[in-house]
Amino acid sequence: MRVALFVTCVNDALYPGTGIAVVRLLERLGVAVDFPAAQGCCGQPQYNTGYRHEAEPLLRRTAQAFADHRYVVTPSGSCAAMLREHYPRMGRRAEAEGRGGHLTALAESLAPRVYELTEFLVDVLGVADVGAYFPHRVTYHPSCHGLRGLGLGERPRRLLAAVRGLELVELPGAQECCGFGGTFAVKNPDVSAAMGADKIEHAAGTGASVLCGADNSCLAHLDGLLRRSGPPSLRALHLAEILASTEEDPLR
Known part of the structure; x- marks a missing residue:
């Protein structure tokens, strides 16, 4: 199985160890991990602050970056919710305003392929014991x-x-x-x-x-x-x- 890692900008900039841990974990479980270089911020800060129009190009870029992957895995429930819940809403609102109707199709294509890490492990891989050891x-x-x-x-x-x-x-x-x-x-x-x-x-x-x-x-x-x-x-x-x-x- 091959997945794309959506590492998120917070992890990329401040917590790279989390992204490395996800790759180590998934590869230990037999999953091949791709990292599309075109990915970036999902636009959540702009969207949450009321700058919906400014977030729309980030929707487009994110959807295009992961267009070829069946599974998009992220170690962030916050960003997963942005892609799954808010992207389709953004697309529909843009379409209703007569702008960027194609955003709806991009968002609705991406949303069902996005998995938060624990969802992917439990629901897709069907595992609970990932072979970890942490004596704390x-x-x-x-x-x-x-x-x-x-x-x-x-x-x-x-x-x-x-x-x-x-x-x-x-x-x-x-x-x-x-x-x-x-x-x-x-x-x-x-x-x-x-x-x-x-x-x-x-x-x-x-x-x-x-x-x-x-x-x-x-x-x-x-x-x-x-x-x-x-x-x-x-x-x-x-x-x-x-x-x-x-x-x-x-x-x-």
């Missing part, structure tokens, strides 16, 4: 896009529970937003920081050494709070990096 106590934060937009449900927890050496502990208030919310954190910094502090407090109370998530945008917010106010025993880490870890090459 871990708690999982479900991001809002993954939880509510994509309905990932128990997929991430099933994958984490099958990791050898990993102790998975439930996060109190797990379904509450961490406070990032993209531009929400910029427009409402005090509220955002307070929400994030609550999430950190809950995570620290579990005794976990790792706060895990499937969206590095949320984890960037939480990691920033951890670096400023601790506790130093707790770190934020993307789920892909845990699943890529093995006994022969454990993450530090």
Whole structure:
């Protein structure tokens, strides 16, 4: 099987280790991974801020970059939701306004081929145990896009529970937003920081050494709070990096 990796601009610019982990993980499972060089930002920051027309060229570029791939896998529920939910909506609105009707066809062709990483592992590959080893106590934060937009449900927890050496502990208030919310954190910094502090407090109370998530945008917010106010025993880490870890090459 061959897939295309949509690494997302956040991971490409700030968390390249997550993209590397996805490739290591998928190749270990026998999946060949392509990386279309034409990919870039999906346009979510522009779209969420009200610049829909400015996001439309990014829809076109993204759809064209992945046009030849049956499976497009991304380690971001946020960007997966953008491609699957908002792209078709953008296309239809552009068409209704008499502009760029072809955007609808591009968006509707791409959307059903897009999979968030845990969806692809569980639903397409049909695996829960990916052969990972991670001897740490871990708690999982479900991001809002993954939880509510994509309905990932128990997929991430099933994958984490099958990791050898990993102790998975439930996060109190797990379904509450961490406070990032993209531009929400910029427009409402005090509220955002307070929400994030609550999430950190809950995570620290579990005794976990790792706060895990499937969206590095949320984890960037939480990691920033951890670096400023601790506790130093707790770190934020993307789920892909845990699943890529093995006994022969454990993450530090």
